[in-house]
Amino acid sequence: MEDNSRILIKRWLWGLGILVIFLILVWKLERLATLAILSFLVAYVLNPLVTRLSRIKFIGRAAATVITMFGLTVGFLAVLFFIIPEVFEEFRAFIGRLPALADKFQTTAIPWVESNLGMEVPGSWNEAFGHVLNRVEKGGSEMIAPAASVATTVFGTTFSAFFTIIGALMFPLFLFFLLKDFPKIIAAVDRLIPGRNRETIHSLAKDVDKSLSAFLHGQFTVMMVLGTLYSVGYSIVGVPVAIGVGLLTGLLCFIPYVGAASGFVLALLLAALEMKGWGSIIGVSIVFGVVQLLDAVLITPRILGGKLGLQPLWIIIALMAGGELFGFLGVLLAVPTTAVIKIFVAHSVAKYKGSALFLSDRPLKKTETKPNGDPGE
Helix, strand or coil: HHHHHHHHHHHHHHHHHHHHHHHHHHHHHHHHHHHHHHHHHHHHHHHHHHHHHHHHCCHHHHHHHHHHHHHHHHHHHHHHHHHHHHHHHHHHHHHHHHHHHHHHHHHHHHHHHHHEEEEEEEECHHHHHHHHHHHHHHHHHHHHHHHHHHHHHHHHHHHHHHHHHHHHHHHHHHHHHHCCCHHHHHHHHHHHCCCCHHHHHHHHHHHHHHHHHHHHHHHHHHHHHHCCCHHHHHHCCCCCCHHHHHHHHHHHHCCCHHHHHHHHHHHHCCCCCCCCCCHHHHHHHHHHHHHHHHHHHHHHHHCCCCCCCCCHHHHHHHHHHHHHCCCCHHHHHHHHHHHHHHHHHHHHHHHHHHHHHHHHCCCCCCCCCCCCCCCCC
């Protein structure tokens, strides 16, 4: 029994050690790790499609990879040349209406604020700029000190932009080789598993793959459906930049409650800036309520269901912790990593409850005997 307990503790320590080393490497090599892990996640999502295509006669794995990446590129270009220009056109039109909206705001909202709240609001843009300039002149001596910090930030931003360009160029290359050699990579990892542990690890890998692939495919579908519904609904009620706001709300919906609420607040602000009365604000509220109802009753249960098995609170905590520790990479990996950890923890707890370390402190029943042969009390 003691040997089994030692083996279990040893496995826990090895697992924690490997996890710590992995997290340190990700932290130190954040940019490279982001590129590599993002490429692997996309390859993982596209691998089933490439596998199906490669089974067609006269189409090998390399050809199936090229076909899949070509389709992905066409879809990306379609978004780039059809949807993005429409969003920019809506945004440009909204910016063009800002002077008229500012004049309307000055003649309606400012008098109400001054009379009801007792606040003094600048009467013109020049006056507002004068207030800002006066504050800058008073604090000018305090602004000289951070000059070196500003220069460092500028150089750092330039380097980050350069690396982003290089990463964007390297991403298709990483993705191509990962997709083409995905079965070989899995087989190579499988050969490193000791025979005595192969059955257990295969069972764990099967559970992880089932949960993770269903979530990634399902979550992407849910985001696209919600983004489309929000875009159409906000366009109908006349929200400025409706397509952009709708798609952004859909993309943020992977954050439970917070994502949808952020998009809703943004749509409300844009509708209020139009100053067309309460109709547009009520319309935004109705669209948000209807889409949320459809999401709760129909969309998410049908497409995603309970495939991840995580409570919304845990997802929010995971996203916050991931973003705080590793930035964008942490947000990207927060939910999948939490889902994988959940499966490993459930498996470890089950093993622990069946181990001598857990069962050794169990009180003896009347039918059991002590080691010396005396009956248990």
